[in-house]
Amino acid sequence: MAAACDRIRRARPLLGTFVEIEAAAPPHDANAAIDAAFAAIGDVHRLMSFHDADSDVSRLNREAAVRPVKVHAWTFEVLGAAVELHAASDGAFDVAVAPALQAMGLLPRHAGDDAEIVRLSSSDGIELLPDNRVRFRSAGVRIDLGGIAKGFAVDRALAALRRFGAQGGMVNAGGDLAAFGPPQTIHVRDPRAPEHAICSIAVRDGALASSARRFDPFESAATSAAAIIDPAIGKPPGEVHGATVRAPSCIIADALTKIIMIRGTGAAELLERYDAGALLIAGDGELQITPNLHRAVHLAA
Amino acid sequence: MTHWIRYTLPAAAIVTVASPAYAVQYLTLEEAQKQAFPSATKFTELQAGRAWKAEAGGRVAGYFIFDRVIGKHLYIDYAVALTPNGAVHRVEILEYRESYGGEVRGSGWLAQFIGKTSGSALQINSDIRNISGATLSSTHITEGVKRILATYGSRLR
Numbered sequence: 275m276a277a278a279c280d281r282i283r284r285a286r287p288l289l290g291t292f293v294e295i296e297a298a299a300p301p302h303d304a305n306a307a308i309d310a311a312f313a314a315i316g317d318v319h320r321l322m323s324f325h326d327a328d329s330d331v332s333r334l335n336r337e338a339a340v341r342p343v344k345v346h347a348w349t350f351e352v353l354g355a356a357v358e359l360h361a362a363s364d365g366a367f368d369v370a371v372a373p374a375l376q377a378m379g380l381l382p383r384h385a386g387d388d389a390e391i392v393r394l395s396s397s398d399g400i401e402l403l404p405d406n407r408v409r410f411r412s413a414g415v416r417i418d419l420g421g422i423a424k425g426f427a428v429d430r431a432l433a434a435l436r437r438f439g440a441q442g443g444m445v446n447a448g449g450d451l452a453a454f455g456p457p458q459t460i461h462v463r464d465p466r467a468p469e470h471a472i473c474s475i476a477v478r479d480g481a482l483a484s485s486a487r488r489f490d491p492f493e494s495a496a497t498s499a500a501a502i503i504d505p506a507i508g509k510p511p512g513e514v515h516g517a518t519v520r521a522p523s524c525i526i527a528d529a530l531t532k533i534i535m536i537r538g539t540g541a542a543e544l545l546e547r548y549d550a551g552a553l554l555i556a557g558d559g560e561l562q563i564t565p566n567l568h569r570a571v572h573l574a575a
Numbered sequence: 576m577t578h579w580i581r582y583t584l585p586a587a588a589i590v591t592v593a594s595p596a597y598a599v600q601y602l603t604l605e606e607a608q609k610q611a612f613p614s615a616t617k618f619t620e621l622q623a624g625r626a627w628k629a630e631a632g633g634r635v636a637g638y639f640i641f642d643r644v645i646g647k648h649l650y651i652d653y654a655v656a657l658t659p660n661g662a663v664h665r666v667e668i669l670e671y672r673e674s675y676g677g678e679v680r681g682s683g684w685l686a687q688f689i690g691k692t693s694g695s696a697l698q699i700n701s702d703i704r705n706i707s708g709a710t711l712s713s714t715h716i717t718e719g720v721k722r723i724l725a726t727y728g729s730r731l732r
Contacts, residue, residue: 283599283601284601284602284610284667284668285599285601285667285668285671286665286666286667286668287653287666287668287713287716287717288713290712290713290714291711291712291713292668292671292711292713294599294601305610444705446705446706446707448711449706449707449708449711450707451705451707458704458705459704459705460705460706460707461705461706461707462706462707462708463706463707463708464708465708468708471706475707482707483707484707484708486708516708518707518708539579542579554579559583560581560582560583561581561582561583562579562580562581562582563579563580563582564579564580565578565580568580573582
């Protein structure tokens with residue numbers, strides 16, 4: 275006998291953006307599930323913030339070149355995915371581009387950081403050891419998990435909703451989202467004119483993430499930079515305006531958007547490998563969609 | 576090898592969402608108070624429409640502050656729950672509004688919302704419930720919370 279089910283939706287400022295969580299469950303259960311989901315996102319925020327000196331990421335950047343550093347299992351999991359994606363993308367996905375972001379003023383410098391290390395930092399320098407320990411092979415490695423942690427946080431929050439018995443739900447962290455239960459319609463902003471929707475995409479039991487090239491899409495301080503660095507040149511790539519990826523998990527969708535921003539349509543095989551589909555808006559204004567996503571995309575919103 | 580399906584787009588967006596606004600009410604003030612302090616039996620208004628004291632069984636459970644900050648163009652209503660010691664217990668968005676479709680031109684358009692409750696004048700496109708794309712920063716909320724702490728953090732204790 276199914277209890278009366280409410281769809282409850284709440285939002286909090288986390289991960290530097292607005293995180294919106296919806297759960298379909300009896301009212302009391304829905305709020306408990308949403309609280310647990312927000313708590314999971316808060317945990318990821320604390321563990322993986324580049325800005326917070328006590329985070330796993332900051333401890334790694336300070337100490338991992340000197341001695342192995344033990345991190346939380348979640349941080350270890352994200353680093354494992356990052357290293358795998360680095361190899362799978364022939365180096366296009368690289369969480370060690372933090373020095374380039376610092377050089378552009380998009381990440382703060384911490385004590386001991388200097389501009390010299392920009393060229394030396396690479397995910398090749400990350401060594402994953404048993405027992406959730408991590409070592410950096412060189413003193414020049416600086417990581418920032420900004421390109422992947424948000425997707426991971428969304429996955430963890432969605433897992434919390436399921437664990438609390440929600441029959442359906444969605445977590446949307448500033449446009450990186452995942453859902454289960456009834457299908458959800460997602461409007462995708464035009465990366466060239468973010469006040470307009472370019473299309474809508476149906477998502478059911480999966481994740482959707484977007485990246486855009488524009489640093490300041492709304493010409494206001496209220497928009498965070500889409501800070502993507504092409505590791506090959508140490509600068510933002512220029513060929514793609516924006517990319518949206520649908521994948522089974524949000525961590526993969528999040529990371530794949532960055533790879534498409536750098537590799538463009540060349541990322542097609544990687545998308546297939548991760549069971550993902552994508553659309554991109556190319557520099558010439560052409561919209562390109564992979565066949566497996568084509569039917570879910572509605573250009574007339 | 577996957578072949579991407581191509582569409583040629585004009586310079587501007589091919590699709591314009593006709594409605595001028597996207598808005599979501601997440602929680603009413605009362606719901607947010609209850610969420611923040613589930614054990615509280617009494618909320619006393621300390622400052623009209625702005626600050627409340629939450630009490631449970633005669634003891635102070637904490638404080639609840641309502642505020643609004645400008646988001647992209649429109650106001651975002653949020654609430655900060657403070658512990659009895661004046662530390663942040665929780666920040667929750669009550670209502671999020673975003674102009675959508677380029678209707679916002681000047682302060683005249685904006686002025687119609689000032690002082691209104693719950694976006695009463697907004698035409699809401701209820702078809703738009705979820706948005707992906709360029710990430711909006713919550714910096715203004717963070718700044719707002721800092722202001723609230725500076726204003727109330729020590730004064731309420």
